[in-house]
Amino acid sequence: MNNPSRSEAVIPGFKMIKPVLDVVITIIAWLYYTLGFVLFFSPFYVAVSLFSKESERGFQNLNRLFYHYFFKLVAGITPGLTFRLSESVRSIHSSVVVCNHVSYLDPILLISTFPRQKTIVKHTFFRVPILSWLLKRSGYLPSTTQDGLDVLMIEQMQKMDTFLQERGVLFIFPEGTRSRDGRIGRLNSGAFKIARQFHAPITVVRIRNTNHLFRPGRFRFNTCVTNPVSIERLGVVNPDENGQILSTTELMTRTRSLMQADP
Amino acid sequence: MNLTREQLQHKLLRIFEENFEIKNPGLDDDLREAYEFDSIDAIGLLVEIERIMGVKLSQEKKKQSMDIRTINDICNYVETIHIARS
Numbered sequence A: 001m002n003n004p005s006r007s008e009a010v011i012p013g014f015k016m017i018k019p020v021l022d023v024v025i026t027i028i029a030w031l032y033y034t035l036g037f038v039l040f041f042s043p044f045y046v047a048v049s050l051f052s053k054e055s056e057r058g059f060q061n062l063n064r065l066f067y068h069y070f071f072k073l074v075a076g077i078t079p080g081l082t083f084r085l086s087e088s089v090r091s092i093h094s095s096v097v098v099c100n101h102v103s104y105l106d107p108i109l110l111i112s113t114f115p116r117q118k119t120i121v122k123h124t125f126f127r128v129p130i131l132s133w134l135l136k137r138s139g140y141l142p143s144t145t146q147d148g149l150d151v152l153m154i155e156q157m158q159k160m161d162t163f164l165q166e167r168g169v170l171f172i173f174p175e176g177t178r179s180r181d182g183r184i185g186r187l188n189s190g191a192f193k194i195a196r197q198f199h200a201p202i203t204v205v206r207i208r209n210t211n212h213l214f215r216p217g218r219f220r221f222n223t224c225v226t227n228p229v230s231i232e233r234l235g236v237v238n239p240d241e242n243g244q245i246l247s248t249t250e251l252m253t254r255t256r257s258l259m260q261a262d263p
Numbered sequence B: 001m002n003l004t005r006e007q008l009q010h011k012l013l014r015i016f017e018e019n020f021e022i023k024n025p026g027l028d029d030d031l032r033e034a035y036e037f038d039s040i041d042a043i044g045l046l047v048e049i050e051r052i053m054g055v056k057l058s059q060e061k062k063k064q065s066m067d068i069r070t071i072n073d074i075c076n077y078v079e080t081i082h083i084a085r086s
Helices: A018-050 A055-077 A105-111 A121-128 A131-137 A150-165 A190-197 A246-258 B005-020 B031-035 B039-053 B058-063 B071-085
Strands: A081-085 A093-100 A119-121 A169-172 A202-207 A227-235
Touching: A018 A055, A018 A131, A055 A093, A055 A105, A055 A119, A055 A131, A081 A105, A093 A105, A105 A119, A105 A131, A105 A227, A105 A246, A119 A121, A121 A131, A121 A169, A121 B031, A131 A169, A150 A169, A150 B039, A150 B058, A169 B058, A190 A202, A190 A246, A202 A246, B005 B039, B005 B071, B039 B071, B058 B071
Parallel strands: A081 A227, A093 A169, A093 A202, A119 A169
Antiparallel strands: A202 A227
């Protein structure tokens, strides 16, 4: 489980420098996130925006690369941190992916995993300049139709069938918010309604330990502790069963039982 | 589309049961409050309305549908579009 109170013994030999490394690694990560984006990635985003016939696909691929190198950098400079991602997760496609949520790192970890990815983003992020442009051009969906986002939501939902057929992944955190104690909270029905509407399989995955790297309520990365971050594939729930479409409630029950299963 | 309002209501009630798992809602029930009919459902309903009417709705018309609350609202919405087209 993602137990936040687990023992986090500092790796021998790092006790003295851990506070310094926490700060230095956090600064490097944020520099990549900001300056790295502007210097190394923004020209490609602009080029894709101007010249690509499939700019949405291009944006999604750039997002994946940007976050892939983010995690590669963080893993490379953080003592004790490892990432484990099985081939069974990488190979997921044409599916609604449902995942537990324990850290702000979870969405970007999933973006770094899937070449063609969409997700549902809190509607307030669509008010932030530049970020809003990136989200829209990437084909991500707003969480509500407030703030004039109804047209965007309609457009994206209309394209969802094709997106899923073209090996796309729509990943959603059905709890809607981060779990503070690792337990699975109340599930919202949106992901399951979409899977039902488009007859898409629901692949259930579990993220572990991102909350130990970037802890809720803290600004600094937690380094110098043994921390294997992983994504596991827990199973698949298919909305179509024996020629019948399962109810949203049944899909939610089956998904919850997979999410709660012990390893 | 050659449907009376009654036939339209009947069709919609069947769609609500089959697609949205909402059985026999009152014609003036607030679908959002009473049945958690949300924007994802509303967009799914638009596909069905297009199928019933045999036309593609404009983005402006689709946007208007986001304010729909009741079965009677949906009937009014469909009838208004039908009258405007004919």
